[in-house]
Amino acid sequence: MFAKNCRLRYNERMAVFLSSSEEETFRWAEEYAKTLRPGDTVLLEGEMGAGKTAVAKGIAKGLGILEEVTSPTYAYINSYEGRLFHFDCYRIESERQAEELGFSDYFDLGGICLIEWSENIAGLLPEHVKRVTLKKRGETAREIQY
Numbered sequence: 001m002f003a004k005n006c007r008l009r010y011n012e013r014m015a016v017f018l019s020s021s022e023e024e025t026f027r028w029a030e031e032y033a034k035t036l037r038p039g040d041t042v043l044l045e046g047e048m049g050a051g052k053t054a055v056a057k058g059i060a061k062g063l064g065i066l067e068e069v070t071s072p073t074y075a076y077i078n079s080y081e082g083r084l085f086h087f088d089c090y091r092i093e094s095e096r097q098a099e100e101l102g103f104s105d106y107f108d109l110g111g112i113c114l115i116e117w118s119e120n121i122a123g124l125l126p127e128h129v130k131r132v133t134l135k136k137r138g139e140t141a142r143e144i145q146y
């Protein structure tokens with residue numbers, strides 16, 4: 001298992017961006033959005049307050065979405081123009097619950113899916129995913145691996 005993880009990490013060729021403010025994270029995400037294609041799924045990873053939703057906001061802006069992106073914690077999934085879907089799985093208690101909520105259907109709509117707390121729906125995720133991992137490095141410092 002460990003060796004497999006190492007190999008994956010090696011092949012993924014991770015890049016790192018060091019952000020010193022929410023504004024910088026937003027602008028990084030706006031640029032990162034240009035690398036995304038319809039149908040892509042991006043796992044937004046990191047602890048509470050790491051900046052996952054901040055990244056989602058920047059990606060939406062970068063995709064030309066005008067509507068303000070808000071945290072979907074209570075709605076689970078927010079749809080933007082039918083081409084960006086922002087999931088927050090923090091409160092999902094089981095994959096069965098997620099399936100009952102129709103989560104799997106969203107992966108086949110051809111939009112871009114951004115998923116916070118994807119570990120709670122691990123078994124439902126598409127085979128190929130991208131990852132953006134945020135690590136707190138200080139009060140307003142964040143390391144963004146992508």
Ligand SMILES: Nc1ncnc2c1ncn2[C@@H]1O[C@H](COP(=O)(O)OP(=O)(O)OP(=O)(O)O)[C@@H](O)[C@H]1O
Pocket residue numbers: 019020021022023024025046047048049050051052053054055071116139140141142
């Ligand atoms: N460099 C930074 N990048 C992003 N956010 C930052 C940064 N520095 C400070 N912050 C603050 O950290 C918080 C990030 O909140 P955000 O909602 O994006 O986190 P999250 O990872 O989505 O958390 P949750 O798991 O609770 O949904 C905000 O209050 C933001 O102002």
Ligand SMILES: [Mg+2]
Pocket residue numbers: 052053071088116
């Ligand atoms: Mg969030």
